[in-house]
Amino acid sequence: MEQQIKELERQARQLETTVQDRKSLINKATGYGEEFLNSLSEKPAYVNSETMGKGVYELPFDEKPKDFDQLLQALKSEVDLPGLNPASGKHAGYIPGGGLYPSAIADYLAAVTNRYTGVFFSSPGAVRIENMCIRWMNDLIGYPDGASGNLTSGGSIANLIGLVVTRDDSGIKAEDFSRAVIYTTQQVHHCVIKAIKFAGLGEATLRTIPMDDHYRMKADALEEQIKSDKKDGRIPLTIFASAGTTDLGAVDPLDEIGDIAEQHDLWFHVDAAYGGFFLLTEHGKEMMKGIEKSDSATIDPHKGLFLPYGSGALLVKDGERLYESQHMSANYLQDTYKATEEASPADLSPELSKHFRGLRMWLPLQLFGVQPFRAALDEKLLLTRYFYDKIQQIDSIEVGPEPELSVAFFRYVPENGDANAFNKKLVNEIHNDGRVFLSSTHLNGTVYLRLAVLNFRTHLEDIDLILSVLREKIRKLEVI
Incomplete structure (x- = not known):
């Protein structure tokens, strides 16, 4: 042998x-x-x-x-x-990811050393780094000292955990799920619909609250619906609001919604996966006033902090609620329980084994400082407004509402023929050309093109190129 x-x-x-x-x-x-x-x-x-x-x-x-x-x-x-x-500054479709180089170095170091960051006992320094990142984001949101959170693979898992915490904290039983009500709008990210299914709440009622002409939830309609549901014997469970919808970049009236949630004792979750880090800017603080009233929030460092994909976060105002929902013990982990100075990620998430994600966030923030990130976000806000103004100088262009963050949508209306068919051809022409990338969407049967500016490499020359390509392709299709 x-x-x-x-x-x-x-x-x-x-x-x-x-x-x-x-x-x-x-x-x-x-x-x-x-x-x-x-x-x-x-x-x-x-x-x-x-x-x-x-x-x-x-x-x-x-x-x-x-x-x-x-x-x-x-x-x-x-x-x-x-x-x-996705690394290209000319990618302005969907919500662009990042890819900061120091984050790649951090991932290399994390993988080579292979630190296990599930429990504080096994790698106290690494867990402190992750908790330091979470604390910084909680401060950004405006949560108190008792807040907690978890670094996730992205907004989808963060929203799922947030919904499970909501379910567990409410105390409702499986027999009550069919009476539970979840409030959101048609602009909610589709990962929330998946989360409802994965959380076992498929029988719950999903209320899509009407929106205003900027595609933001109507707070008065929300309150009336909650009152109606209570009267009918239903169980209002949670409000899923958005701080920057993926589709259109809309920000719901968080301040008003927060007051309604408190009045009716509902869990208030904000999906700020895309828009959350605009809180680093004065404009973002104004747009997201009231986010601190939420009970939990999703925020994606691989969006507004320009980190590589696989960088999300769930933040919870009352950290004990997150712990009570996610913590579970095991016999083979008994040695780890003696080290409890810091919260262990495995107690705050479904994950046990996990990559040392925090290093890819900690390293660039330390190397660069916060200021360049704030400047980049302010730049993206201004670039979007620049595009919004310039695109209207093209004849027959119709635009959506003035951008609240860094997403703008528009369409070309030809003199003859179907506008939807034309805009589908227009986006296909852009994709076939390849120099720049835009995406499309549809609202109530109308096709629009989307510009989403969030890549840290996107600058004025890139926006000018996008405008030039749009003019070129519109002329080409009009001739055809």
Whole structure:
């Protein structure tokens, strides 16, 4: 048996790279990254590829090793070329992600050291870093010292945890779920609908409260609906408001909604995944007045802090409520219970094993300071207003309401033909061209194009290029 163990050990030791191997791998990887970033300004924002990355299937997993250069080439041609380039400053569709370089360094360090950040006992310094990030975001929202939270993979999981905390804190039983009512608008992110299903509340009633002409929830309609539901014997459970809807960038009247929630003893959750970090700006503070009245909030550092994808957060005003909902003990973890100086992430989330996410947020905030982030967000707000003003100088353009944050929507109305068909062709022309990227949406059957400015690399020259491409494609389609 010992001989067999030794032989298996010899084979398994191939997984431990040598100093020379590590240097070669990291040098080639950083070289690849440098080439990608140095040529980023010349790269298209979107590539409409016929193969759509199918070449990765030519590299099946098998018993024999492959050359790293070959794998990097596959990444270049099959992963980093086709489709949308989220790193590009010319990506102004959907809600752009970030990709700060120091965050990539942080992820490298976190992965190499492989710290386990589930419990304070196992990695106290790492957990302190994550809790430090959460505390900073709670301060930004305006929550008190007893607030808590958890770093998640994104807004979807954050909203799900927030809804589960709401459900658990309410004390309602499964037999009551069909009487429960959740209040939101048609502009709520679809991940909330998924969260309702995953939280076991599929039988609950989802009330879509009417919106004003800026696509914001009508507070008076909300209050009337709550009163009506109470009168009918239903159980008002929670209000899901938005601080920057993904589709249109609308901000619900949080101050008024907060008062209504308090009056009727409802849990008040704000989905600020997109808009939350605009609180760093004076404009954002004004737009989101009242967010501090919420019981919980979702905020995504991979949006407004420009971090890589996989960076979300749930914040809860009363941290004990989050702990009571998510905490669970296990026999094999008994050694960890003696270290309780800091809250453990595993006690505040469904996750046990998790990546050390906090380092990718902590490192750039320490390296750059907060000021450049605030300046970048103010820049995005002004760029959106600049676009909104300039796009109206194109004949036959119709625009939506003045942007509240950094999303603007518009459409072209041709003299002849169907406007919806024209705008679908227009967005397809933009995608086929690839120099810039915009997305489309539809409101009550009307097709619009969307501009979403949030990439930290998007600057004035990029917005001017977007305007130029729009003029060019409109002229082309009008001739056709």
